[in-house]
Amino acid sequence: MKMSRIYNIAKKIKFVVFDFDGVFTDNCVFIDENGQELVRCYRSDGIGLSRLKEIGVDLLILSSEPNDILKHRARKLKIKYINNCRDKFKKLSAEIRKRGILLNQVAFVGNDINDSECLKKVGFPIAVADSHRDIIKLARYRTKLKGGRGAVREICDFIYNLKTRGSA
Amino acid sequence: MKMSRIYNIAKKIKFVVFDFDGVFTDNCVFIDENGQELVRCYRSDGIGLSRLKEIGVDLLILSSEPNDILKHRARKLKIKYINNCRDKFKKLSAEIRKRGILLNQVAFVGNDINDSECLKKVGFPIAVADSHRDIIKLARYRTKLKGGRGAVREICDFIYNLKTRGSA
Amino acid sequence: MKMSRIYNIAKKIKFVVFDFDGVFTDNCVFIDENGQELVRCYRSDGIGLSRLKEIGVDLLILSSEPNDILKHRARKLKIKYINNCRDKFKKLSAEIRKRGILLNQVAFVGNDINDSECLKKVGFPIAVADSHRDIIKLARYRTKLKGGRGAVREICDFIYNLKTRGSA
Amino acid sequence: MKMSRIYNIAKKIKFVVFDFDGVFTDNCVFIDENGQELVRCYRSDGIGLSRLKEIGVDLLILSSEPNDILKHRARKLKIKYINNCRDKFKKLSAEIRKRGILLNQVAFVGNDINDSECLKKVGFPIAVADSHRDIIKLARYRTKLKGGRGAVREICDFIYNLKTRGSA
Numbered sequence: 001m002k003m004s005r006i007y008n009i010a011k012k013i014k015f016v017v018f019d020f021d022g023v024f025t026d027n028c029v030f031i032d033e034n035g036q037e038l039v040r041c042y043r044s045d046g047i048g049l050s051r052l053k054e055i056g057v058d059l060l061i062l063s064s065e066p067n068d069i070l071k072h073r074a075r076k077l078k079i080k081y082i083n084n085c086r087d088k089f090k091k092l093s094a095e096i097r098k099r100g101i102l103l104n105q106v107a108f109v110g111n112d113i114n115d116s117e118c119l120k121k122v123g124f125p126i127a128v129a130d131s132h133r134d135i136i137k138l139a140r141y142r143t144k145l146k147g148g149r150g151a152v153r154e155i156c157d158f159i160y161n162l163k164t165r166g167s168a
Numbered sequence: 169m170k171m172s173r174i175y176n177i178a179k180k181i182k183f184v185v186f187d188f189d190g191v192f193t194d195n196c197v198f199i200d201e202n203g204q205e206l207v208r209c210y211r212s213d214g215i216g217l218s219r220l221k222e223i224g225v226d227l228l229i230l231s232s233e234p235n236d237i238l239k240h241r242a243r244k245l246k247i248k249y250i251n252n253c254r255d256k257f258k259k260l261s262a263e264i265r266k267r268g269i270l271l272n273q274v275a276f277v278g279n280d281i282n283d284s285e286c287l288k289k290v291g292f293p294i295a296v297a298d299s300h301r302d303i304i305k306l307a308r309y310r311t312k313l314k315g316g317r318g319a320v321r322e323i324c325d326f327i328y329n330l331k332t333r334g335s336a
Numbered sequence: 337m338k339m340s341r342i343y344n345i346a347k348k349i350k351f352v353v354f355d356f357d358g359v360f361t362d363n364c365v366f367i368d369e370n371g372q373e374l375v376r377c378y379r380s381d382g383i384g385l386s387r388l389k390e391i392g393v394d395l396l397i398l399s400s401e402p403n404d405i406l407k408h409r410a411r412k413l414k415i416k417y418i419n420n421c422r423d424k425f426k427k428l429s430a431e432i433r434k435r436g437i438l439l440n441q442v443a444f445v446g447n448d449i450n451d452s453e454c455l456k457k458v459g460f461p462i463a464v465a466d467s468h469r470d471i472i473k474l475a476r477y478r479t480k481l482k483g484g485r486g487a488v489r490e491i492c493d494f495i496y497n498l499k500t501r502g503s504a
Numbered sequence: 505m506k507m508s509r510i511y512n513i514a515k516k517i518k519f520v521v522f523d524f525d526g527v528f529t530d531n532c533v534f535i536d537e538n539g540q541e542l543v544r545c546y547r548s549d550g551i552g553l554s555r556l557k558e559i560g561v562d563l564l565i566l567s568s569e570p571n572d573i574l575k576h577r578a579r580k581l582k583i584k585y586i587n588n589c590r591d592k593f594k595k596l597s598a599e600i601r602k603r604g605i606l607l608n609q610v611a612f613v614g615n616d617i618n619d620s621e622c623l624k625k626v627g628f629p630i631a632v633a634d635s636h637r638d639i640i641k642l643a644r645y646r647t648k649l650k651g652g653r654g655a656v657r658e659i660c661d662f663i664y665n666l667k668t669r670g671s672a
Contacts, residue, residue: 021211028316030198030366032206035240038368043357043401044448044468065211072371112212132212132321148364153468189547196652198534200542203576262616282546300548300657366534374536379525379615380616380636408539484532489636 006140009124010162014105017092018152019119020063020070020083022111026148034158039069044147048156049077057161060095062088064114066146089117109155110135111147125153174308177292178330181225182273183288185260186320188231188238190279191296194316207237210316214326217245223331228263230256236293257285277323278303279315294323299315342476345460346498351443351456353428354488355421356406358447359464362484373439375405378484383494385413391499396431398424400450425453445491446471447483462491469471510644513628514666517561518609521596521622522656524567524574524587527617527632530652537576543573546652552660553581559667564599566592568618593621614639614658615651 021027024045030038049059063070063080074081085091096106104123108115111131119138120126127139128151136142139156143151161168189195193211198206217227229249231238242249253259264274272291276283279299287293287306295307296319304310309326311319329336357363360381366374385395397417399406410417421427432442438474440459444451447467455461455474463475473480477494480489497504525531528549534542553563562672565585567574578585600610608627612619615635621640623629631643632655640646645662647655665672 019384027210028208028210029211030206030208031237031241033204033236033240033421035237035243036369038206038365038366038374040366042359043365047450049446068368072369073367075370075371112215114215193547196545196548198542199573199577201540201572201576203573203579206542272606280551282551285530372541374534376532376534379529379531383616402535405539407533408537409535411539421636497559497596 006166007162009104009140010107010159010168012105013107013124013159014101015058015060015096015099016052016107016109016153016155016159017060017062017095017122018109019088019111019115020061020073021065022131022147023109023146024061024073024148026146027111027130037067037069040148041073042068042150042152044150046077046154048153048160049079049150051160052156055081055160057159057163058099058160062091062095070089089121090116092118093120099119107155107159109152174292175330175336177272177308178275178327178336180273181269181275181292182269183226183228183264183325184220184275184277184323184327185228185230185263185290186276187256187278187280187283188241188249189227189233190299190315191277192229192241192316192320194314195279195298205237206233207241208316209241210318210320212318213320213324214245216321216328220324220327221247223328225327225331226241226267230259230263230286232256256282257289260286260290275323275327279294342460342503343498346443346495346504348441349443349460349495350434350437351394351432352388352398352443352445352491353398353431353458354445355398355424355447356397356417357401358467358483359445359489360397360409360484361497362482363447363466373403373405376411376484378486378488380486381488381492382413384489384496385415386404387430388439388492389415391496393495393499394435398423398427398431398454409445412425424450425457428454428458443495444490445488446477510628511666512672513608513644514611514672515665516609517520517611517628517663518605518615519562519564519670520556520602520604520611520663521564522613522657523615523619523624524565524577524585525569526651527575528565528637528652528656530650531615531634532613541571541573543577544652545577546654546656548654549656549660550581552657552664553583555664556660557583559664561663562603566590566595566599566622569667571662592618593625596622596626611659611663613656 025039059079062081066084070083106122107124108122109117109126111128125139126141127135128147129143130146143154145154146149193207227247232250234252238251238283274290275292276286276290277294278295293307294309295303297314298314311318311322313322361375395415399419402420405462406419437498442458443460444454444458447464461475463471464480466482466484479490481487481490529543564584567587572586574587610626611628612622612626613630615632629643630645631639632651634650647658649655649658
């Protein structure tokens with residue numbers, strides 16, 4: 001697909017939905033002797049997400065992981081989240097209906113096969129650089145940067161620049 | 169060895185046994201001031217292991233490390249484990265006998281010289297990309313991805329695809 | 337700009353001000369299930385900072401992050417710090433006035449767009465290797481090493497060598 | 505220097521002394537909100553160190569860091585350690601005298617300028633791959649692998665193979 005077409009799709013985006021593990025993180029989990037988990041996120045995602053919110057783009061993190069770490073990260077970033085989600089596309093559909101927007105106004109950012117259905121359905125499917133190979137095929141945009149190492153910021157900058165400057 | 173021969177071996181596998189450190193992890197250990205340890209695992213291993221179990225492949229993690237972290241990881245992944253194992257091949261032999269299967273129906277995934285005997289004996293010996301050089305020589309398959317960075321998922325996808333689609 | 341001109345600027349530096357996240361760290365944050373944060377710093381920064389102090393260069397870490405981790409790191413390194421800073425250039429100006437020095441005697445080390453104003457104003461603006469692309473344009477010196485992986489030490493050695501040996 | 509000469513030096517080594525940070529670790533330190541520190545070590549160092557001990561090579565970790573993490577790591581690896589050391593060469597000399605051996609029977613493994621004196625004096629000075637540039641010049645052997653990512657194991661295997669097989 002031509003880059004100019006992708007620009008036109010990205011400019012219309014009103015709602016960006018992110019998977020968490022592998023997108024906000026490097027897809028790793030640290031585990032201690034008590035079974036407590038840690039993940040690694042990227043500090044500079046914060047500035048990118050803030051700027052998207054300032055221009056009215058709605059944001060959501062949607063994860064199948066039951067773990068509470070996502071809650072803490074989402075609160076610090078001041079964006080909405082849903083964790084422990086069994087059926088991502090069902091949940092995504094409900095969130096879209098609530099907002100009264102269309103699927104082609106939605107971007108979804110994923111990295112693994114449980115993101116497949118969402119990626120197939122939204123107007124702007126995005127895969128992080130180090131996604132599973134079956135996911136990369138489904139994306140209209142593959143980030144240059146890896147999950148947890150700038151991918152979220154790259155997506156935010158891309159959409160922000162298109163919407164404010166008209167170019168990426 | 170020809171790839172077609174490896175495909176034939178992999179298709180017959182009924183039991184996959186994994187070392188833990190360096191296979192599920194990046195072979196590092198984080199240590200705090202109280203001597204508490206943490207390791208780093210890969211989130212996407214979970215989907216790969218689930219799919220292998222769904223098609224009836226039996227799974228086990230076999231480690232010489234006494235540490236309890238493995239227990240927590242194995243429980244979250246819902247697969248069996250043995251830690252603090254002095255003699256890996258002896259234990260592996262007992263587990264094979266229990267299942268009434270043959271050595272050529274077993275895959276073993278290792279990364280260091282204490283995995284040598286198991287790798288020499290099983291039908292499908294696998295080394296992760298960043299294994300010790302003496303281990304790489306013993307393997308019929310060397311993963312493209314590193315331990316703790318996709319190696320387990322790559323092995324699961326490889327066997328799953330061969331068994332369900334007939335191709336890798 | 338010619339390297340000889342950069343050498344002349346660097347020799348005059350009396351005050352080096354560093355951003356924290358992305359400069360002293362790899363710009364990542366580890367988050368546990370209680371929302372507690374960790375960051376990753378570089379051990380060898382300590383020797384570089386000590387040597388700069390020994391020859392009378394003043395040092396400060398200036399961060400917008402509210403988190404207390406910076407406090408602990410700064411105390412161990414025995415250098416001054418300001419965290420939770422809303423307006424970095426305002427604070428920087430006050431610190432410069434206090435010292436009775438000029439902007440062209442100041443180096444500022446940053447990695448993201450909230451460092452832009454400081455970088456535009458000081459005599460020696462420095463960006464770490466893995467800075468945001470809009471920041472790299474503002475720098476007179478871009479480190480070869482990444483933030484949290486030697487960038488601070490590289491800057492210390494660069495200024496120290498110029499001031500003591502006359503060459504980098 | 506010719507490799508054959510290095511082999512002759514390595515074969516005579518009776519005592520291997522290691523710096524800790526940057527040699528056993530990747531030279532990073534993780535810091536949490538209470539100022540508690542963690543470091544990252546390499547699991548496979550253990551097998552290499554055990555094999556050297558089995559053939560009678562004496563081992564010591566010598567660090568200037570006051571932190572207790574080294575104590576926990578050294579105990580797990582069952583090797584001696586000295587931390588919080590102000591003058592490394594003085595301490596090294598005392599340890600050599602205690603053992604009744606000569607400087608040319610000693611290997612020292614370092615990564616930064618506080619290791620300089622020890623490296624200049626011992627018979628077999630070794631620098632890890634990612635050492636400070638001033639240290640690399642002092643070494644007769646530079647590891648292929650980085651500190652905390654296999655450097656210690658590489659050194660152990662190198663000396664072990666020379667002493668047991670006569671080749672590296």
